[in-house]
């Protein structure tokens with residue numbers, strides 16, 4: 350896991366590294382700038398490209414000056430530097446890099462408060478105006494300059510953080526950010542890159558290691574973590590030779606209405622493909638033929654006008670919700686489940702909406718159960734939120750209070766645990782944005798629970814493999830559509846590769 354730090358924690362990690370490695374702060378800046386340049390060169394190898402580097406007078410600007418000098422060493426010959434001296438202050442490391450730049454003879458322009466803005470003809474802009482030191486929304490000269498640069502619609506590469514973007518917390522409404530095509534960011538992705546809304550200011554980001562003290566970073570015990578493939582490789586247990594269908598548990602998926610049988614089929618099929626020993630679907634009678642045709646491996650319990658009489662004991666885990674509807678029979682089943690089943694359950698879709706209508710029932714969920722809401726379902730459950738940051742904060746409070754896992758679905762799905770940790774999933778892509786993907790995730794989570802992964806492990810592994818299978822399918826397809834049914838077929842392959 351990669352710990353995700355707040356700006357204040359980054360500053361502490363910085364100070365600690367400087368004191369204990371030890372390394373001087375100017376050399377740490379040089380190391381960061383070299384890491385930036387190494388990645389930049391890979392992406393923009395054309396030495397004759399016209400590049401303008403916009404520098405503030407803090408350490409982000411200091412990085413910008415060092416980057417200019419280093420690009421010069423790498424024979425980028427068409428570089429322009431613009432220093433925005435809007436205030437009186439500059440940092441010591443900015444000043445040192447300014448001296449070093451002058452020594453190279455690379456020309457630069459300075460603009461001051463209220464100056465006319467220089468004409469900009471370069472194709473690529475490097476943004477080193479402000480970074481993680483942002484402490485108020487852009488206003489005055491910064492706002493004027495950033496608005497001007499945004500309007501030019503050039504390719505923008507941000508140093509560490511786009512100017513105007515907070516690294517975490519609520520991005521003030523209507524605040525202006527210098528939109529980046531790419532942010533080359535130091536040590537760890539910034540929390541704001543991972544949330545819809547703020548993340549929209551960064552088309553792509555790439556993290557480069559600048560050698561901050563990892564032991565110290567871990568000691569900060571950040572509640573926010575970024576899931577990496579190596580974590581999944583460590584967690585996934587390979588199947589041993591002397592195992593049988595009983596070893597891998599029996600999952601029950603309560604889903605589907607006559608008009609929404611697809612949701613039940615997708616969930617049940619995903620559950621079987623993600624390795625449940627046995628899968629039973631509790632569906633309306635009219636769906637039987639479809640189930641037997643689409644996935645003959647899945648067994649059925651038929652539910653009709655009266656509540657199905659389910660022997661809950663038989664199942665190692667139960668999922669409820671996909672395509673279930675909100676009629677009385679669905680509510681009765683949910684009541685019956687919560688009254689009689691004491692192991693963690695997976696609650697999705699319509700069952701989440703039923704819980705939203707009955708907060709007392711929500712409180713009775715078995716400990717460590719998993720809720721898988723998308724944004725609207727989340728807000729129905731826990732109230733309207735103005736931002737994703739606020740949603741994540743609420744999820745932490747509610748998961749701890751209710752002793753459950755909340756899988757808050759979005760492009761970087763956030764898994765919040767009963768201990769109050771928030772894990773950001775690192776897989777998935779826009780090609781997966783189609784109806785039925787959530788039903789597949791529910792099936793995968795059930796399959797992992799019955800295979801005796803803990804609920805937190807099931808969420809972490811489940812979200813990762815769901816997204817990873819989607820990535821594997823989307824990549825050769827130029828990120829075109831990935832349908833849920835196709836993704837299900839891919840699951841055993843994806844899981845196998847991660848176990849190997």
Ligand SMILES: NC(=O)C1=CN([C@@H]2O[C@H](COP(=O)(O)OP(=O)(O)OC[C@H]3O[C@@H](n4cnc5c(N)ncnc54)[C@H](OP(=O)(O)O)[C@@H]3O)[C@@H](O)[C@H]2O)[C@H](O)CC1
Nearest residue numbers: 363378407408409479480481482483484485486487509535
């Ligand atoms: N560990 C690392 O990741 C390293 C990062 N480096 C780089 O350092 C910057 C952060 O540098 P810092 O000097 O702390 O901050 P900035 O350069 O982002 O900002 C400078 C000052 O600007 C003022 N400020 C803040 N918000 C605004 C605003 N909206 N308008 C105008 N001015 C603003 C503020 O000063 P005040 O005195 O006004 O409070 C900032 O201090 C990081 O992003 C990396 O690029 C290191 O190079 C290596 C280690």
Ligand SMILES: [K+]
Nearest residue numbers: 476479510512
């Ligand atoms: K920047």
